[in-house]
Amino acid sequence: AQKVTQAQTEISVVEKEDVTLDCVYETRDTTYYLFWYKQPPSGELVFLIRRNSFDEQNEISGRYSWNFQKSTSSFNFTITASQVVDSAVYFCALNPLDTGFQKLVFGTGTRLLVSP
Amino acid sequence: ETGVTQTPRHLVMGMTNKKSLKCEQHLGHNAMYWYKQSAKKPLELMFVYSLEERVENNSVPSRFSPECPNSSHLFLHLHTLQPEDSALYLCASSQDLSGGSNEQFFGPGTRLTVL
Numbered sequence: 001a002q003k004v005t006q007a008q009t010e011i012s013v014v015e016k017e018d019v020t021l022d023c024v025y026e027t028r029d030t031t032y033y034l035f036w037y038k039q040p041p042s043g044e045l046v047f048l049i050r051r052n053s054f055d056e057q058n059e060i061s062g063r064y065s066w067n068f069q070k071s072t073s074s075f076n077f078t079i080t081a082s083q084v085v086d087s088a089v090y091f092c093a094l095n096p097l098d099t100g101f102q103k104l105v106f107g108t109g110t111r112l113l114v115s116p
Numbered sequence: 117e118t119g120v121t122q123t124p125r126h127l128v129m130g131m132t133n134k135k136s137l138k139c140e141q142h143l144g145h146n147a148m149y150w151y152k153q154s155a156k157k158p159l160e161l162m163f164v165y166s167l168e169e170r171v172e173n174n175s176v177p178s179r180f181s182p183e184c185p186n187s188s189h190l191f192l193h194l195h196t197l198q199p200e201d202s203a204l205y206l207c208a209s210s211q212d213l214s215g216g217s218n219e220q221f222f223g224p225g226t227r228l229t230v231l
Contacts, residue, residue, distance in 0.1 A: 047219040
């Protein structure tokens with residue numbers, strides 16, 4: 001079965017705090033891609049990062065960093081020094097490739113609220 | 117216009133009405149998708165089109181009828197909907213369907229309320 005679990009429904013932090021959003025996935029595929037998307041109040045999902053299953057290097061992009069650990073099937077997302085503009089719903093998604101084409105399996109999302 | 121646009125942004129309809137949602141992508145992509153986003157649930161993939169051909173119908177009731185007249189436009193025709201169909205309907209596009217690395221670009225969605 002293909003599944004993505006985001007156990008944190010909602011997180012509230014104060015500006016400048018660091019925050020980590022958890023993502024745990026399940027798949028039997030050996031080749032797959034993992035994604036993070038951000039959904040601000042305007043509604044559209046904004047692509048943040050893509051990671052393939054053979055690349056376990058952590059990635060940092062500005063205040064964002066991602067920790068991919070195949071051993072624990074996790075792909076966690078950390079925002080350093082959070083800002084009010086980071087307030088949004090964040091989705092982790094899995095593309096298991098067993099269908100041979102793009103078929104994203106999404107988690108239920110984590111709502112992040114950053115207050116001033 | 118850039119990216120993926122959707123109209124209308126909000127729609128209220130009765131159960132006996134017929135309406136259509138429109139999606140247009142300005143990215144030169146060949147694949148388009150419809151998703152349903154309900155509260156407290158993961159995004160559900162409804163339909164996938166590649167070069168105007170439907171390649172996936174994810175057990176969606178027939179009261180939802182997609183149409184893809186060309187690779188830039190995607191419609192979702194609605195008729196005799198139920199209140200539980202109220203949700204945010206998101207359209208997305210990607211370069212194509214190959215592999216798994218192409219990210220999908222999403223529109224802002226249509227917030228549908230069925231009375």
